[in-house]
Amino acid sequence: MKRALLAIAGGLIVSQALAAPQISPQRIIVNPVETALKVNVWVDKAPNDPNATPDYFPGENIKIYTRVNQDAYVYLFNVDPEGRVDMVLPNNYASGGNFLKANTTKVFPGENDGFEFEIAAPYGVNKVLALASKTQLDLNTLARFESQQSGFATVSANNQNxxxxxxxxxxxxxPQDTWITSTAFYNVARPGTTPAPVIETGSLSVSANVGGATIFVDGRQVGNSPATIANLTPGNHTVRVTANGYEDYSTTVTIRSNxxxxxxxxxxxxIRSGNLAVNTNVAADVYLNGKLYGRSDVTLRDLPEGTYALKLVANGYETYTSNVTVRAGQTTPVNVTLQAVRYSVRVTSNVNGALVFVNGKQAGTIQNGAAAFNLAPDNYEIVVIAPGYYVKSARVNLGSNSNIDFDLTRIQ
Incomplete structure (x- = not known):
């Protein structure tokens, strides 16, 4: 096949329904609706610059590359500077099928096609249009294969409009969110003109500990790990690798020619994190999973999401334990009223009706040989008084449940 490829020019707005396809001088047909589907198209002399217009001279061969980020049918058209339209894909050659799997690159002509695209006049800037669709399109009104032996279809469009x-x-x-387009450019230069410099390229092989991680080079999604990205210009490139549930990874790599x-x-x-705000009625040591984090009132920040064993300890108060859940992006409040520790004190005596005083205040009366009451841990003086008996007292440093016996002696 010896002819100039891929030239489309001009601009037109096609009247259609709301948010109808639009036409621009650069992209020919444009979907105004944002889509997740993306398609890239480029020629071998400009692998990484969609705005480049590399020079090709008559007799040179050209290769066209295309890539989609989702499974799609891809249609490639070219129009030369004089308005002749050709459909490059699909075709009846070995690699002429136009269904592409996600994140795979296809080249035309393929290795088994048995022909080359050779550059020829007319001279001037040419365009390549790639149209990707999640569903197969009916092109019968635009292109037909004359026979099974015909390699390329005959296109009924005579110009870009x-x-x-x-x-x-x-x-x-x-559906409008199921198709998208992209364009590439090149120039058929006259012999004797100085060609644009051809930049030798290198490649980048990316592997990750997470299969299928998304790879971006210079902000452009290029595939999923593991992957090899070809045709990168020499120099520094930013690489970002992402995967759900993992922190983004970014770095700069240096690509060298060949x-x-x-x-x-x-x-x-x-690490998804949240906060835990612990408030108590008295200052208490705050433990999470057995580790001391501080004293209340306190807000513990940037805790990894999950469930923790909370323990609050304050001298003279019952130890508080509970399970608390920290949720990402939230502050979980924990408001606790600690209960003072109280010990059981049982005072026994041989005199029923004897009065029991604690630190000077009456606390009980001996009935059936005993009086019982609860006290907080502290130092106490306990006194037992009964008419006709000598007063007896005892000092107690209360740190546990206690039994205290008073054997009163009669006054003679």
Missing amino acids: QLAQKLSIIVKPI QRTALNVTLQRE
Whole structure:
């Protein structure tokens, strides 16, 4: 096949329904609706610059590359500077199938096609249009294969405007978020002119400890790990690798001409964190999973999401224990009223009706040989008084449940 490829020019707005496909001088047919589906198209002399217009001279061969980020059918068209439209894909050659799997790159012509795309006049800037669709399109009104032996279809559009009009009609019945377009450019230069410099490229091989992690190079999604990204210009490139549940990884790599750079990425589990606000009626030591974190009132920040064993300890108060759950992006409040520790004190005596005083205040009366009451841990003086008996007292440093016996002696 010897002819100039891929030239489309001009601009047109095709009237359609709301948010209808639009036509621009650069992209020919444009979907105004934002889509998750993306398609890239480029030529071999400009692998990484979608705005480049590399020079090709008559007799040179050209290769066209395309890539989608989701499974899709890809249609490639070219129009030369004089308006002739050709459909490059699909075709009847070995690699002419136009269904592409996500994140795979296809080249035309393929190794088994048995032909080359050779550059020829007319001279001037050419465009390549790639139209990707999640569903197969009916192109019968635009292109037909004359026979099984015909390698390429005959296109009924005679210029860019006709191509734009017919493509707009073809995509109109399908959901608008299921198709997208992209364009590439190149120039058929006259012999004797100085060609634009051809930049030798290198490649980047990216592997990660998480299979299927998404890879971005210079902000552009290029595949999923493990993957090799070809045709990168020499120099520094930013690489970002992402995966659900893991922290993003970013770095800068240096690409060298005709060399493959290897990047092995270890993604770290994403730590989702929250806060825990602990408030108590008295100052208390705050323990989480047995580790002392501080004294209340306190807000513990940036705790990894999860459930913790909380313990609050204050001198003279009952120890408080509970399970608390920390949720990412939230502050979990814990408000606790600690209960003072109280010990059981049992005073026995041989005299029923004897009065029992604690630190000077009456606390009980001996009935059936005993009086019982609760006291907080502290130092106490306990006194037992009964008429006709000598007064007896005892000092107690109360730190546990206690039994105290008073054997009163009669006054003679």
